[in-house]
Amino acid sequence: xxxKIGAYIGKIxxxxxxxxxIFCVGGILTLIFGLYNYYDYSRxxxxxxxxxxxxxxxxxxxxxxxxxxxLAQYYLSVVSDDETMWVLEHNIKFSDYNHYNPVMxxxxxxxxxxxxxxxxxxxxxxxxxxxxxxxxxxxEETVNAEELKEMFRQEEGVPYKNYWCYNDTExxxxxxxxxxxxxxxxxxxxxxxxxxxxxxxxYAMLVVNVDMNAWKNWMNQLLDECxxxxxxxxxxxxxxxxxxxxxxxxxxxxESDSIEMGGAVYTVTGRTSDVLGWKYYVCRNLEEERFxxxxxxxxxxxxxxxxxxxxxxxFSYLIYRPVGSLVRNISNDKQKWKGNxxxxxxxxxxxxxxxxxxxxxxxxxxxxxxxELFELRMIRGEISGDEEWKEYVNDFxxxxxxxxxxxxxxxxxxxxxxxxxxxxxxxxxxxxxxEMPETLEKMAWIAPVYNACTIFAIFAEDDENRLLEQxxxxxxxxxxYAMAATGYHVLMGVSGNHADYRHVRAAYRESINALTNNxxxxxxxxxxxxxLRDCHFYxxxxxxxxxxxxxxxxxxxxxxxxxxxxxxxxxxxxEFMSHLAKLQADQTEKMIYILQYVNAILQTAMDARLNLExxxxxxxxxxxxxxxxxxxxxxxxxxxxRYIIDPILEERNVLLEKRSYSMMEEIEELLSESKxxxxxxxxxxxxxxxxxxxxxxxxxxxxxxFAEYLEEYKLEQAKKLLLNTNMSVAEIAAELNYTNAQNFxxxxxxxxxxxPGKFRKLx
Numbered sequence: 001x002x003x004k005i006g007a008y009i010g011k012i013x014x015x016x017x018x019x020x021x022i023f024c025v026g027g028i029l030t031l032i033f034g035l036y037n038y039y040d041y042s043r044x045x046x047x048x049x050x051x052x053x054x055x056x057x058x059x060x061x062x063x064x065x066x067x068x069x070x071l072a073q074y075y076l077s078v079v080s081d082d083e084t085m086w087v088l089e090h091n092i093k094f095s096d097y098n099h100y101n102p103v104m105x106x107x108x109x110x111x112x113x114x115x116x117x118x119x120x121x122x123x124x125x126x127x128x129x130x131x132x133x134x135x136x137x138x139x140e141e142t143v144n145a146e147e148l149k150e151m152f153r154q155e156e157g158v159p160y161k162n163y164w165c166y167n168d169t170e171x172x173x174x175x176x177x178x179x180x181x182x183x184x185x186x187x188x189x190x191x192x193x194x195x196x197x198x199x200x201x202x203y204a205m206l207v208v209n210v211d212m213n214a215w216k217n218w219m220n221q222l223l224d225e226c227x228x229x230x231x232x233x234x235x236x237x238x239x240x241x242x243x244x245x246x247x248x249x250x251x252x253x254x255e256s257d258s259i260e261m262g263g264a265v266y267t268v269t270g271r272t273s274d275v276l277g278w279k280y281y282v283c284r285n286l287e288e289e290r291f292x293x294x295x296x297x298x299x300x301x302x303x304x305x306x307x308x309x310x311x312x313x314x315f316s317y318l319i320y321r322p323v324g325s326l327v328r329n330i331s332n333d334k335q336k337w338k339g340n341x342x343x344x345x346x347x348x349x350x351x352x353x354x355x356x357x358x359x360x361x362x363x364x365x366x367x368x369x370x371x372e373l374f375e376l377r378m379i380r381g382e383i384s385g386d387e388e389w390k391e392y393v394n395d396f397x398x399x400x401x402x403x404x405x406x407x408x409x410x411x412x413x414x415x416x417x418x419x420x421x422x423x424x425x426x427x428x429x430x431x432x433x434x435e436m437p438e439t440l441e442k443m444a445w446i447a448p449v450y451n452a453c454t455i456f457a458i459f460a461e462d463d464e465n466r467l468l469e470q471x472x473x474x475x476x477x478x479x480x481y482a483m484a485a486t487g488y489h490v491l492m493g494v495s496g497n498h499a500d501y502r503h504v505r506a507a508y509r510e511s512i513n514a515l516t517n518n519x520x521x522x523x524x525x526x527x528x529x530x531x532l533r534d535c536h537f538y539x540x541x542x543x544x545x546x547x548x549x550x551x552x553x554x555x556x557x558x559x560x561x562x563x564x565x566x567x568x569x570x571x572x573x574x575e576f577m578s579h580l581a582k583l584q585a586d587q588t589e590k591m592i593y594i595l596q597y598v599n600a601i602l603q604t605a606m607d608a609r610l611n612l613e614x615x616x617x618x619x620x621x622x623x624x625x626x627x628x629x630x631x632x633x634x635x636x637x638x639x640x641x642r643y644i645i646d647p648i649l650e651e652r653n654v655l656l657e658k659r660s661y662s663m664m665e666e667i668e669e670l671l672s673e674s675k676x677x678x679x680x681x682x683x684x685x686x687x688x689x690x691x692x693x694x695x696x697x698x699x700x701x702x703x704x705x706f707a708e709y710l711e712e713y714k715l716e717q718a719k720k721l722l723l724n725t726n727m728s729v730a731e732i733a734a735e736l737n738y739t740n741a742q743n744f745x746x747x748x749x750x751x752x753x754x755x756p757g758k759f760r761k762l763x
Contacts, residue, residue, distance in 0.1 A: 018319050019313075022312050022319070023312055026308065026312045030308055045286060046267065046286065049267045049284045049286050050257075050267050050269060050284075052224070052227075052284060053227065053267055053268070053269040053282040053283070053284040054269045054282075056222055056223060056224070056227055056282045056284075057269050057270060057271040057280055057281070057282040058271055059222050060218070060219050060222050060229065060271070060280055060282070061271040061272070061273050061274075061280050063218060063222070064215070064218055064219075064273065064275075065273055065274055065275045067116070067218070068164070068191070068210075068275045068276070069275060070112075071113060071117075071191060071208065071210075072162065072191060072275075074109065074112065074113070075107075075191065075193065075206065075208060076162070076193075076197070078103075078106045078107060079193060079195055079196070079197060079206060080197065080198070081106075083099070083102050083103050083106075084103050084106075084122075085196065086099055087099060087100050087103050087122070087124075087131065088124060088195055088196055088203075088204050090127070091127045091129070092127065092129055092136075094136070100131055100136065103122070103131065104131055104133075104136075107120045107122060107131070107133075107206075107208075108120065108133060115211075115214060116210060116211050116214035116215065116218075117208060117209065117210060117211060118185050118188075118209040118210065118211045118212075119132065119133035119134065119184070119185035119209045120132070120133050120206065120207065120208045120209065121133070121148075121184040121185070121206070121207045122204065122205075122206050123139065123142075123148055123152075123184075123204060123205045123206075123207070124139075124203065124204045125139070125149070125152065125203050125204060125205070126203040126204065128140065130142055130184070132184055133185075134180075134181045134182075135181060137182065141182050142182055142183070142184060143179050143182050143183040144183055144184060144186065147186060148184060148186075148205065148207070151165065151186070151190075151192055151205065151207065152194065152205045154192075161193060161194040161195070161197050161202065162191065162192060162193040162194070162197075163192055164189065164190070164191055164192070164275060164276050165189075165190050165192055166188065166189055166190070166233065166239065166276070167186045167187055167188065167190060168187075169186065169187050170187060184207060184209075185207075185209035186207065186209060187209070187212070188209065188210060188211075188212040188215075189209075189210040189212065189215060189276070190207055190208065190209050190210070191206075191207070191208040191210070192205060192206070192207055192208075193205065193206040212240075216240060216242075219231075219240075219242070219280075220242060223242065223282075224284075226284055226285040227282055227283065227284050227285075228241065228242045228243035228246055228266075228282070228283045228285075229241065229242050229280060229281065229282055229283070230242075230243075230246050230247075230249075230250060230253060230280075230281040230283065231278055231279070231280050231281070232250050232253075232278065232279050232281070233276075233277070233278050233279075234277045234278065234279075236250060236251065236254070237250075238250050239278060243283075245261055245262065246261065246283060249261065253268055253270065253279075253281045253283075254270065254279070256268065257269070258286075259283070264285050264286070264287045265285075265286045265287065266283040266284060266285055266286065267283070267284050267286055268281055268282070268283050269281070269282055270282075367396065368447060370396070371396055371446050371447060372447070372449045374392050374396070374446070375446055375449050375451075375456065375458065376449065376451060378458075378501070378504040378505070379451060379456065379504065379505060379508050380505065381502075381504075381505040383501065383502075383504075387738075387739055387743055388739040389501055391739060396446075398445070398446065399460075401445070401460035401461055401462055402461070402462040402463075402499060403460065403461055403462065403463075403464055403467050403497045403498065403499055404445065404458055404459060404460040404461075404467075404497070404498055404499075404501075404504075404507070405458075405459050405467060405471060405494060405495050405496065405497050405498065405507060406456065406457065406458050406459075406494075406495045406504065406507040406508050406510070406511045407456075407457050407459065407471060407474070407475075407492050407493065407494045407495070407511055408454040408455065408456055408457075408492070408493050408508070408511040408512055408515055409448075409454060409455040409457070409478060409490045409491070409492045410429075410454050410455070410490065410491050410515065411425055411428060411429065411482070411486070411488045411489075411490060411491075412488060412489040412490055412491045412534060426450075428486050428488070429450050429454075429455055430450055431485070431486070432455060432481070432482060432485060432486065433448060433449065433450045433455055435485065436448065436481070437477075437481060439477070440474060440477050440478060440481060443459070443470060443473060443474045443477070444457040444458060444459055444474065445458045445459060445460040446458055454512075454515075456508065456511075457474070458504070459471050459474065464497050467497060471494055472532070472535070475492050475532070475535045478490055478492070479534075489534060490534070491515060491534045491535075491536070492515070492534065492535045492536070493511045493512060493514035493515025493536050493538070494511060494514055494535065494536065494537045494538060495507035495508070495510035495511045495514065495538050496510055496538045496551075502679075510538040511538065514536045514537060514538040515536055553572055553575065553576040553579065553597060554596070554597060554600040556568070556572040557569060557572045557573070557576075557597065557600055557601055557604070558600055558601075558604045559690065560572055561601060561604040561605065561608070561645075561648060561649070561652065562604065562608065562684075562688070562689060562690040562693075563690035563692055563693065564649055564652055564653050564690075564693075566645070566646075566649055569641075569645050569649065570641055570645070573637060573640055573641055573645065574637065576597055577633050577634075577636070577637040580593060580594070580633060581633055590633070591628060594627070594636060594640075595624070595627070595628075597640075598623075598624075598627065598640065598644060601640075601644055601645065601648065602620065602644075605648045605651075605652070607688050608652055608655070608688045608689070609655065609688060610648065610651050610652060610655065611651070614651070615647045615648060615651050616647070623643065623644065626639070626643075627639060627640070663687070663689075663694075663697050664697060664698075664701045664702075666687055667683060667687070667694065667697065667698070670683055670686055670687070671710070671713050675717070675735070675736055675737055676710055676713050676714040676717060676736060676737070677736075677737040678710075680694060680695070680706040680707075683706070691706075694706060711751065714736060714747070715748070715751050715752070717736060718732060718736060718744070718748055718756065719759070721735065721736075722756055722759055722760045723760065729741050729744065729745065729756045729757060732744065732756070733745075744756070
């Protein structure tokens with residue numbers, strides 16, 4: 001019986017089976033969904049609102065506590081330094097301006113806390129002096145001196161010498177009134193420290209007053225349109241509410257997770273501040289969350305039924321379309337296919353498995369051409385990721401090395417160059433590549449290719465010295481081969497050594513620069529063997545007396561400028577000057593290296609979009625002139641630090657502070673443009689900042705690392721494409737720059753627990 005049923009089903013078109021199954025399942029699900037919809041949606045709205053309110057309360061308390069803790073830590077360090085201790089221990093006078101002014105500047109700290117500190121006061125009860133944000137005067141002149149004494153005595157029994165307090169008195173606003181200047185700000189939140197902190201006997205007090213408007217803005221900025229906040233102290237007394245109607249519900253907030261007000265239901269969640277001990281309640285309006293209207297009129301339900309039927313038909317067609325298209329492409333019969341398409345495809349798949357060996361033979365026969373395309377893709381920077389790189393290396397049976405360098409070779413036409421046509425030169429170079437001896441080809445990691453009027457080769461080794469010897473051996477062999485085959489010598493440019501395959505494109509540019517500039521970093525005084533005169537290295541391997549110039553300092557100073565790390569820049573400059581001092585070279589050669597080092601600094605500044613005309617108003621020419629006039633290395637070191645590095649870092653710091661607000665938008669735009677196919681280093685290079693700065697921005701704004709945020713972005717894009725388009729899994733994988741569908745399926749399954757196909761069916 002089962003065989004007869006199977007034979008019967010085998011005669012039925014897969015299209016009709018899909019229609020039948022989809023309509024049965026769709027009808028049952030629609031019925032269940034219609035019955036359960038209102039209850040389920042209400043429950044989800046409640047849970048979603050609860051989560052959102054809970055997240056908002058957590059963010060509010062976390063950010064406020066973090067700011068208050070930073071403030072406390074800062075003032076703990078200020079009151080411990082020598083300048084503050086001098087003010088505390090001495091009976092100061094108005095003439096002691098040089099002693100108390102630095103202390104007042106530190107206490108004010110407009111850079112860190114200027115946006116949320118209303119004022120401060122350092123009160124010395126022993127010397128009867130007050131250092132206030134409004135000035136310096138005697139304690140007896142203070143209008144609220146008794147209030148200050150009470151604050152000083154308030155926490156005497158507590159072992160800690162600092163505490164937070166709240167004062168609900170009104171703030172003085174009439175700044176013209178003399179009492180305003182002589183009144184110490186205590187309204188609102190205050191951070192109080194009894195001093196000195198290192199002694200058991202206290203006789204002074206520091207009061208730092210927090211701007212309540214800034215505190216309220218912190219909370220309001222984190223609230224959604226449907227959210228309100230209520231803040232009460234540890235005794236349940238109201239401190240602040242963004243909705244005055246909620247003030248009468250303060251007593252019930254702690255006992256209930258929802259309240260009714262004005263005909264609307266609010267879900268309530270609270271978080272307690274670890275610093276102040278206050279309770280922050282976030283109330284979210286459920287009516288603004290919920291779908292408007294749960295009951296539908298009969299005409300609307302009928303229209304909805306028609307739409308569901310139409311969607312089921314379209315959905316059935318979309319499921320069948322890939323199968324039908326595949327059958328039509330595979331079948332040699334152009335007539336309409338009859339029977340079960342899946343059985344037909346199963347038979348064809350068995351046949352295709354037998355053809356796998358033929359496909360592999362085709363790949364082997366075209367291996368050299370495929371390797372050439374692989375090299376050209378690396379030059380253009382089209383290898384998208386580690387997985388694609390590993391696939392090429394494994395398929396071509398290539399060995400991975402620790403270091404690699406690239407080289408470009410051109411014909412040395414000399415005086416014949418003007419009469420030599422480009423076509424002839426191309427023909428000669430193509431002939432050199434196609435007829436290159438196998439011994440020369442094997443010296444390179446992959447056989448050299450002809451690209452953009454040059455012969456391009458990649459060399460790789462685990463040891464940098466062996467890599468250099470390999471390049472030299474190839475150069476000597478290439479000279480001999482080219483001379484014998486064409487009658488021309490060749491010129492070769494060699495890049496610096498690299499360890500990351502992603503840098504092949506950069507290495508290629510270095511090779512071109514070395515060739516066109518006759519060796520970046522090489523000088524007229526450099527001595528190389530005569531047989532290497534036409535081989536130019538991006539990083540010169542020869543200097544006077546065989547000593548090597550280390551260009552890594554240029555890379556280090558670039559990183560220091562990008563990271564705005566003054567200490568690292570100073571350290572690199574010191575090490576660079578020490579390195580020059582050890583070189584047995586004349587002053588002219590050392591000056592060339594110094595100018596090259598300064599060029600790296602200025603180039604990095606220009607890449608970071610700094611205005612050099614604003615930094616150096618007298619012109620860069622004057623900077624170079626003064627630098628060359630300095631008679632010794634020690635003075636040049638100080639000049640570079642003070643007149644080049646310092647102003648560049650200062651301007652870059654200002655620029656980064658201005659850009660910090662828009663940096664997150666630029667990162668998201670880069671992710672969108674690259675479809676998530678970008679690394680942290682590439683993102684930092686595109687934005688002309690250090691990778692550490694990108695990492696800090698993401699941690700501050702999103703609470704995630706770059707890898708986590710990138711993974712989340714790709715996952716969200718994948719979900720949108722699965723739910724909102726008819727693209728197949730393979731097409732989505734290609735859209736997101738995955739090398740094949742299996743890699744995409746593994747990534748999606750790891751993140752969601754289900755395959756892309758199952759996710760699309762579930763949702």
